[in-house]
Amino acid sequence: MTQRVAIIGGGKIGEALLAGLIRSGRPTRDLVVAEKSEERRAELVEEYGVRVTDVADAVEGAAIVVLAIKPADVDAVVAKVAAVEDNAEVERLTVTLVAGLPTRRYEDTLPAGAPVVRVMPNTPMLVNEAMSAVAPGRYATEEHVATVVGLLESVGRVVVVAEKQMDAVTALSGSGPAYAFLMAEAMIDAGVGLGLTRAVATELAGQTIRGAGVLLTESKVSPVDLRAAVTSPAGTTAEAIRQLEANGFRHAFYEAMRANVAASVSMAAADARPVSGGSGPSTSDISDRD
Numbered sequence: 547m548t549q550r551v552a553i554i555g556g557g558k559i560g561e562a563l564l565a566g567l568i569r570s571g572r573p574t575r576d577l578v579v580a581e582k583s584e585e586r587r588a589e590l591v592e593e594y595g596v597r598v599t600d601v602a603d604a605v606e607g608a609a610i611v612v613l614a615i616k617p618a619d620v621d622a623v624v625a626k627v628a629a630v631e632d633n634a635e636v637e638r639l640t641v642t643l644v645a646g647l648p649t650r651r652y653e654d655t656l657p658a659g660a661p662v663v664r665v666m667p668n669t670p671m672l673v674n675e676a677m678s679a680v681a682p683g684r685y686a687t688e689e690h691v692a693t694v695v696g697l698l699e700s701v702g703r704v705v706v707v708a709e710k711q712m713d714a715v716t717a718l719s720g721s722g723p724a725y726a727f728l729m730a731e732a733m734i735d736a737g738v739g740l741g742l743t744r745a746v747a748t749e750l751a752g753q754t755i756r757g758a759g760v761l762l763t764e765s766k767v768s769p770v771d772l773r774a775a776v777t778s779p780a781g782t783t784a785e786a787i788r789q790l791e792a793n794g795f796r797h798a799f800y801e802a803m804r805a806n807v808a809a810s811v812s813m814a815a816a817d818a819r820p821v822s823g824g825s826g827p828s829t830s831d832i833s834d835r836d
């Protein structure tokens with residue numbers, strides 16, 4: 547019998563996990579979702595035929611409780627999770643998908659010694675192509691990590707990292723799909739500017755990014771060499787790359803990903819509210835995190 551998984555928060559990433567687990571063959575009777583929005587509840591029931599309820603009911607009898615809520619909702623939800631009596635036959639494992647917040651934040655509220663595993667997934671989980679990173683908290687054993695890795699391997703690839711690397715992971719693969727979609731938007735708009743129809747430009751951009759991704763992950767050739775293979779001497783690609791670099795393409799990624807980490811650091815601040823307007827802690831705080 548598979549262990550029951552409770553997903554707390556049926557938003558974007560909670561739904562991606564739910565859809566991926568169902569597609570990978572996990573029976574819906576072993577899945578339950580807690581979602582507070584009535585509208586979302588109805589959508590999830592209709593789309594997946596899964597039981598959707600409140601936090602306490604979902605956690606009752608679940609072996610794995612996955613938190614897929616915003617950082618600002620964490621303290622209230624974890625207090626509710628902690629209040630549900632542990633079933634003597636099932637040791638409850640808490641898995642958090644929440645950006646920024648360290649495992650000790652959960653460990654401090656949950657019953658003493660409760661295992662917590664932190665995960666940073668991404669939305670390609672919707673098509674079984676997630677990239678997830680997993681980091682154990684203080685009380686999580688190798689077996690707990692193996693359980694979470696097994697769960698996530700059914701919806702994509704998984705790496706295990708130290709918790710202090712989770713903000714960098716968030717900046718790269720957690721948010722990364724958004725950078726790829728932004729690049730697609732830019733390529734499509736530029737293609738339309740050059741006279742392509744939007745439909746053709748969208749197909750060209752999507753399949754190009756997909757093909758490049760498959761080449762990068764499957765060929766074992768470095769991105770530098772893959773790019774060199776496209777860049778003919780005195781050709782068109784060299785001209786385009788010269789323009790991208792002149793316009794700060796690489797620098798933009800360094801700065802964007804540092805800002806991403808700074809946002810994670812802000813989220814972990816005592817009141818759990820992200821600081822807007824760039825006034826949060828600087829990235830020099832990163833090395834102090836664990």
Ligand SMILES: NC(=O)C1=CN([C@@H]2O[C@H](COP(=O)(O)OP(=O)(O)OC[C@H]3O[C@@H](n4cnc5c(N)ncnc54)[C@H](O)[C@@H]3O)[C@@H](O)[C@H]2O)C=CC1
Pocket residue numbers: 554555556557558559560580581582583586601614615616617619623643644645646666667668669720721
């Ligand atoms: N969207 C993404 O690509 C990724 C998100 N994450 C993390 O996942 C978490 C959720 O993000 P999204 O899914 O994008 O947000 P979202 O806003 O789409 O989903 C959060 C859901 O939680 C529900 N919720 C809030 N309080 C609740 C409560 N007390 N009981 C039941 N449900 C409750 C909300 O109604 C909402 O549907 C965040 O902490 C984020 O850092 C991590 C990796 C990728």
Ligand SMILES: O=C(O)[C@@H]1CCC=N1
Pocket residue numbers: 645716720721
């Ligand atoms: O934007 C966010 O905060 C979340 C974390 C990684 C992707 N989405």
